[in-house]
Amino acid sequence: MSEVRIGVIGTGVMGTDHARKLAGGIPGARLTAVQDFDAARASALSRELDVIALAQADDLIAHPEVDAVLVCSPDGTHAALGLKAIAAGKPVMIEKPLAAERTEAEAILHAEMAAGRRLVQVGYMRRFDPGYAEMRRVVANGEIGAPLFLHCQHRNESSPSYLTSDLIIASSAGHEFDAARFVLGEEIASATVISPPEPRHAPGRKPQFIVLQSASGAVVDIEVYTDARYGYDVQAELVCETGTLSLRPGPPTSLRHAARDGLVVPGDWRARFADAYRLQFEAWILSILTGRTNEGSTAWDGYMTMLVTDACLKAWRSGARVEVEQPDRPAFYR
Numbered sequence: 001m002s003e004v005r006i007g008v009i010g011t012g013v014m015g016t017d018h019a020r021k022l023a024g025g026i027p028g029a030r031l032t033a034v035q036d037f038d039a040a041r042a043s044a045l046s047r048e049l050d051v052i053a054l055a056q057a058d059d060l061i062a063h064p065e066v067d068a069v070l071v072c073s074p075d076g077t078h079a080a081l082g083l084k085a086i087a088a089g090k091p092v093m094i095e096k097p098l099a100a101e102r103t104e105a106e107a108i109l110h111a112e113m114a115a116g117r118r119l120v121q122v123g124y125m126r127r128f129d130p131g132y133a134e135m136r137r138v139v140a141n142g143e144i145g146a147p148l149f150l151h152c153q154h155r156n157e158s159s160p161s162y163l164t165s166d167l168i169i170a171s172s173a174g175h176e177f178d179a180a181r182f183v184l185g186e187e188i189a190s191a192t193v194i195s196p197p198e199p200r201h202a203p204g205r206k207p208q209f210i211v212l213q214s215a216s217g218a219v220v221d222i223e224v225y226t227d228a229r230y231g232y233d234v235q236a237e238l239v240c241e242t243g244t245l246s247l248r249p250g251p252p253t254s255l256r257h258a259a260r261d262g263l264v265v266p267g268d269w270r271a272r273f274a275d276a277y278r279l280q281f282e283a284w285i286l287s288i289l290t291g292r293t294n295e296g297s298t299a300w301d302g303y304m305t306m307l308v309t310d311a312c313l314k315a316w317r318s319g320a321r322v323e324v325e326q327p328d329r330p331a332f333y334r
């Protein structure tokens with residue numbers, strides 16, 4: 001195979017952004033088909049990108065001009081669509097999270113192991129962000145000693161009305177959990193969660209402050225505030241024994257305008273992580289073409305992130321420190 005023909009399921013915010021990237025020149029990739037529950041939305045994108053629009057996800061997965069599937073529909077659809085792609089023997093990238101329910105995630109692990117080859121990648125794209133990738137490299141090489149702290153901050157400009165305090169943990173914080181496992185190169189052992197009061201402009205949504213401890217004892221603190229109003233702002237500082245490493249997000253220029261001097265904060269994740277999404281697709285396509293694995297999240301990583309999420313939800317509801325379940329990693333995922 002010299003080219004991977006891709007079909008995208010779900011052409012909302014992420015599916016549209018991803019489809020445009022795939023159509024716009026990821027080496028070895030060719031976007032061939034899109035599908036959405038909302039046929040008009042899929043048709044509009046298919047016309048824009050000159051690809052086929054299909055009525056049903058099953059048709060897209062089975063289509064002879066689709067070699068690999070990208071699932072960008074809502075969380076509750078991920079597992080069923082992922083399982084269908086695995087059954088068809090087609091590589092599938094599933095936008096995060098791997099699944100909505102733990103049992104669904106386990107079904108994916110079993111199906112992939114039964115298929116006998118790695119077919120699933122989960123869209124935790126921060127692993128491909130040059131900043132997080134450098135943190136991982138420095139930890140792996142031990143250049144500044146062992147990690148002690150990872151301070152993380154996740155702020156959104158605003159959030160949809162359906163986002164509740166527990167969904168901030170269950171959905172928004174998932175990227176932080178995967179990034180912490182990736183940077184530290186080890187599992188998360190325990191979780192504690194505390195919340196400040198609800199901001200007056202976002203009733204029903206408490207920001208969250210999550211403290212994780214890794215298997216080796218490193219402490220990860222995560223602020224998630226989804227209604228910060230000023231923009232999308234993800235920061236992280238890794239503190240090791242003899243030095244620190246900080247992300248330097250933002251554009252390469254600063255803006256002086258209207259009596260202000262400073263960096264422009266992106267409105268959402270698509271601009272902030274544009275390079276990470278592109279690099280993630282490049283790595284995914286290369287893996288499909290060569291059969292070699294990449295740094296991306298496997299189904300196992302997606303599952304372990306769900307177990308961290310479960311522990312955080314229990315910790316939030318109980319106010320107690322909760323141990324993260326540690327199932328044995330199957331040889332297939334080592």
Ligand SMILES: NC(=O)c1ccc[n+]([C@@H]2O[C@H](COP(=O)([O-])OP(=O)(O)OC[C@H]3O[C@@H](n4cnc5c(N)ncnc54)[C@H](O)[C@@H]3O)[C@@H](O)[C@H]2O)c1
Nearest residue numbers: 010011012013014015036037038072073074075077095096
């Ligand atoms: N990696 C990231 O940075 C990131 C960021 C945001 C969202 N996400 C994830 O991406 C996924 C999509 O999020 P979004 O913000 O694009 O949502 P969205 O609501 O904008 O788009 C979802 C689309 O899926 C369609 N859809 C619903 N059910 C479907 C089905 N059964 N088959 C086909 N299409 C279906 C909807 O009509 C809609 O067009 C979610 O799982 C979300 O968690 C990831």
